[in-house]
Amino acid sequence: MTSSYAPVVIRRAVAAMFFMAGLVFSSWASRIATIQQKLSLSEAALGAVLFALPVGLMISLPLAGWAVNKVGSRKVLAVALMMYGVSLVGLGLVPNIYLLAANLVLFGMASNSVNISVNTQAVATEVLYKKPIMASFHGLWSLAGFVGASVGTLMIGQGVDPMPHFILIAIITVISVIVCLKYLHNDKGAEKKKSAFAKPDSALITLGLIAFCSMVIEGAMFDWSTIYFKKVVLAPGAWVGAGYTAGMCAMASGRFVADSFAARFGLKTTLQVSGTLSLTGLLLVVIFPTLIPSIIGFLFIGAGISSVVPLVYSAAGRSTTMQPGPAIAAVSTISFVGFLVGPPVIGFLAEASSLKVSFLFLAFMALLVIAFTTKAKV
Structure with missing residues (x-):
């Protein structure tokens, strides 16, 4: 019903x-x-x-x-x-x-x-x-x-x-x-042809890995963008939050255009473009750690991570092996681990080398978004 x-x-x-x-x-x-x-x-x-x-x-x-x-x-x-x-x-x-x-x-x-x-x-x-x-x-x-x-x-x-x-x-x-x-949808009486407790298939696991890599970047952006602008970019006091603000604005805006982009070019292409935007932004802030290039870089990063999780959840909800709720929960479990481990991993890498080098790890995560999406059957 x-x-x-x-x-x-x-x-x-x-x-x-x-x-x-x-x-x-x-x-x-x-x-x-x-x-x-x-x-x-x-x-x-x-x-x-x-x-x-x-x-x-x-x-x-x-x-x-x-x-x-x-x-x-x-x-x-x-x-x-x-x-x-x-x-x-x-x-x-x-x-x-x-x-x-x-x-x-x-x-x-x-x-x-x-x-x-x-x-x-x-x-x-x-x-x-x-x-x-x-x-x-x-x-x-x-x-x-x-x-x-x-x-x-x-x-x-x-x-x-x-x-x-x-x-x-x-x-x-x-x-x-x-x-x-x-x-709201009253889905209590919906016909359940798919299991609620089936083991996630390879398609769902791949979707989870795509979201995992993107959430590593998102978690690090939330926790480390201001510190990066302060210690690496050496931004003036009033500008230390510019990267975070740029990323959040781009992420919010990107979500309002992602649907039409996905409808026109397809889910796979949209996710590949998202990974490419994140990769470009991260390389930009590492190679050119000055104020204007870094703000532009965080705009790219925010735009890149904006659509990954919602589009992955959408794809998981259309699973052929699990009900939408459990399928989304399975993908959410994998992706949320990325959100948790991202910030501390950046901290460990920064301690062992430098904050700039740790952001190269995030660039690798963006590269994996592209790679997993290319492999995914979406």
Whole structure:
């Protein structure tokens, strides 16, 4: 059974869920420094407690895929997104590092459950349109990131404590879920000809490896771009965040054009172009580590990584051997490992050699995106 509403109505409802997911996450990210100060956490203590978030993500990966297949992505998305908002409030209430870690585990579990269920909804919506639209959904997630960061900056500027800020976001989230719920795909009664627990086939594993390599680059860009501009590019103080900003803007913009590009040139070509853009940008910042070339390089990197994950999720959702939810969960498991290992690997390589050399490793990851895509049957 699916929603009886017009495709455009369903698309708007799913889009709203992507936006709210991005808003919740960026609201938390915008107040990390405030919570660190509130709890008097050292840099090391904050770094340690932040590992609780990926712990929650990893715990939920098999559970979320199973739940989506068992009760449908609509119910899982509704419950998970409301839990996401409520756990955000919990993060604003915690009085010590131990409860912060516990809440981050719950926050991570809700985050990944939302990720898998909302992407399953997006795959079903894409079927109605019979053309690529997945990247545009992820573009709205990125846009929500800018909105959440802006609201967070405003709240900090006005001296607003994280708790009322997070309560406001949670209320908006819950209301959005209630309003949009009836317009989402009701896939609980969908005919299940494919197994929920089948071992991922070679096609899914290859898709996972493509996303893995791209997520290594994405994770490193988030954590190391500012440091690269400060220590290698030697950017003036006001410009140390220019690379990060350029990359994020290009990533958000790229997601709104990726669907039309993929529809015209095909998934394989789009992923190959994405890898080539990332490779070009990374080589540019390594070979010409000065301000303007590096900003241009990060624009290329952001554009390159923008479409990989949404297009890979879309392809995984069309698996012939697994249901969409478990298939997306399988690919997400592989790719998320890349997001986790990327930043520390860059740190180790930088310690052993230099930060410039470590970015050559990221260029190798971009080369692997091209190689795996050439091999993939997509």
